[in-house]
Amino acid sequence: MDTQEIQALAQAIIHQHGATFGAQLHHDANSVELTPQPVPPAMRQEPAYLAALQACSSLGFIAVDAETLAQAWQRQSERTQQFDITHWPDDPRDFGLSGGDPAQAFAHCPRELGLYGVLPTAEWVGRMARAGVPTVQLRFKSDDKAAVAAEVKAAVEAVKGTKARLFINDHWQAALDAGAYGIHVGQEDLDVIGARDLETIRTSGTRFGVSTHGYAEMVRAHAVQPSYIALGAVFPTTLKKMATAPQGLSRLAAYVRLMQHYPLVAIGGISEDLFPAVRATGVGSIAVVRALVNAPDPEGAARDLMARMNQA
Incomplete structure (x- = not known):
């Protein structure tokens, strides 16, 4: 031809x-x-x-x-x-996504992780867990190892007595030490975390989520068989500088069709009015940041967003 x-x-x-x-x-x-x-x-x-x-x-x-x-x-x-x-x-x-050794997969988590609050401090984690948010993530930014360890430990304590699943962003060793439910990492972290450390996390039974921003990164994430895969950024977000353009609903729907054997989390610029359209793609969870921490009434916002999840 x-x-x-x-x-x-x-x-x-x-x-x-x-x-x-x-x-x-x-x-x-x-x-x-x-x-x-x-x-x-x-x-x-x-x-x-x-x-x-x-x-x-x-x-x-x-x-x-x-x-x-x-x-x-x-x-x-x-x-x-x-x-x-x-x-x-x-x-x-x-x-190349078929197969995989179940013995090498990370621990399972529910397919429907529900509303997923990404939060800056242990105080926020506890506040949203008590408000009934089913999945929360501590995204605490610090180079001070002692401060990180203390904040992660406080977050683990903060969700006790609630039904919330707590993921720790990036700080995997502190998460293991504190007994967190799970760890979440970005693509760049897969470059840093070696095979031996991944095996340590896997054998601990700690859940392991990975961010992705397109087809190539989804294939790469699948290679480690994580507990869930995050898909984003769906819409424009000012929270962090993204190397890739926002994906939009059409790409998100295509990603969901391909990766439906994983629990999936949509993230990035998703406001309350967009929940029905995002949920219609088939994702089992929507992650939000500003919709909670910038809300005049965060507990009320959490209730409204959880209701939106259930309606969708």
Whole structure:
């Protein structure tokens, strides 16, 4: 197949899926803007792969995600013995996600983690746990190891007597020492935490969640078989500088179809009015920060958000 024919296939993919994954302005509630990306160097030469690589780049997927999708599209074509431009890849087998050794998986947690409050201090953790928020995370930023250990221990104490599941962001050793329910890490932390430390966390029975921001990071997260996977940022957020653009509802829904064998948490700029649309994608949990800590009445906000979760 020559270059012109491959370009025609790429245009066919764009025509078929542009309304869903298009790189122009998405008219979601928070207007997620995605722009076309340069086509990365090709790693193989099959027509399905080359066409998908071009198309996914034009649709705004960054290089590593365009590559991951193109490889999946090629595997899908080989598995089904046809190049079906209508079917966006969503079979775990085509992403290398099938299988896995159950003995190497982290401890299970509920598929429906519910409202997930990401909170700055142990005081906030206790306050929201007592308000009935089912899953809470301590995101305490400090380079002082003693201060971290004290705050993590205080957070573990703060949820006692409640039904809240407490995850500790980043500080995995302090979380293990204090007996927290779980640990949450970002992609950059997977570079730092070695295989031996991961095994220590796994064998402790502590739950382990991982943040992801696209297809390539979901594949990478699956390699360690975490307890849950966080998907984001769904909408623009000012809380932290993100290396990737907001994903929007259409991408979130595609991620959920692919990763549905995991408990999934949507995070990033999700306000109360967006809960029904986000829940409709199939995620079992929505994480919020500002919707709780910036609310005039945080306990009332927690009740309203939990009601929204249940309605959706």
